[in-house]
Amino acid sequence: MFGESLGDAEAETEAKTDGATGSVKYYPLCLDISGKRCVVVGGGNVAERKVRRLLACSAHVEVVAKTLTPDLAVWKREDKILHREGEYTDSCLAGAALVIGATDSETVNGRIAQDARARGIPVNVVDDPARCDFILPSVVERGGLLIAVSTGGKSPALARKLREELEEAYGPEYAVLIEILGKLREEVIAAGGSSADNRECFAAVVRSDILDHIRRKEWMKVREMIRSLTGVEMEVEPR
Numbered sequence: 001m002f003g004e005s006l007g008d009a010e011a012e013t014e015a016k017t018d019g020a021t022g023s024v025k026y027y028p029l030c031l032d033i034s035g036k037r038c039v040v041v042g043g044g045n046v047a048e049r050k051v052r053r054l055l056a057c058s059a060h061v062e063v064v065a066k067t068l069t070p071d072l073a074v075w076k077r078e079d080k081i082l083h084r085e086g087e088y089t090d091s092c093l094a095g096a097a098l099v100i101g102a103t104d105s106e107t108v109n110g111r112i113a114q115d116a117r118a119r120g121i122p123v124n125v126v127d128d129p130a131r132c133d134f135i136l137p138s139v140v141e142r143g144g145l146l147i148a149v150s151t152g153g154k155s156p157a158l159a160r161k162l163r164e165e166l167e168e169a170y171g172p173e174y175a176v177l178i179e180i181l182g183k184l185r186e187e188v189i190a191a192g193g194s195s196a197d198n199r200e201c202f203a204a205v206v207r208s209d210i211l212d213h214i215r216r217k218e219w220m221k222v223r224e225m226i227r228s229l230t231g232v233e234m235e236v237e238p239r
Helices: 045-056 070-077 106-118 156-169 173-190 195-207 210-215 219-230
Strands: 037-041 060-065 081-085 098-101 123-125 138-142 145-149
Touching: 037 045, 037 106, 045 060, 045 070, 060 070, 070 081, 098 106, 106 123, 138 156, 138 173, 145 156, 145 173, 173 195, 173 210, 173 219, 195 219, 210 219
Parallel strands: 037 060, 037 098, 060 081, 098 123
Antiparallel strands: 138 145
């Protein structure tokens, strides 16, 4: 996952307008959908991309479609997704945490949005912003580090450019750093120091040149740096 990019999801939707300012101010949110039922209606390439991201977030995904792409069919055989074969009906949404409409029928997509909203379920309909409760940004992921880019649907090209720049700027070393910082936070907090002292410890590590040592895989120097800055002795070499 160190080099993973989740692509240009924003390119598949445009921003809704509110009539007053000409744009919507979206509320940025990271949502835990692990173990939750997420329904994707549609079995084509767009649906496949949506399902791929949902699976990466450990959702329980059900796909409603007559036919599936080859990858979706493989995931079905591997029991990674459930497949409700056939036409969409509102009963497909029962118990869903969120819904994505990715069919090639405007009529069906409209019913999906109407049914989801009637049940209070957040819905995204691809290429139909008026029927979207949320949009999907372009994403760069480095281990526990998640960087999302959105232009509110105004310029997918710019979102893509920024994502590509971020991929260059934030390499796989950041995945290692996030892992180290997570372990260090546990150790420092467990030591019982004050919040102010703890914050200074974390800031000192982040401000240091620890990333340079990680890039060069100089694990002994990384350990020595952590010890000198925080007093914590810890293993740091990734498995």
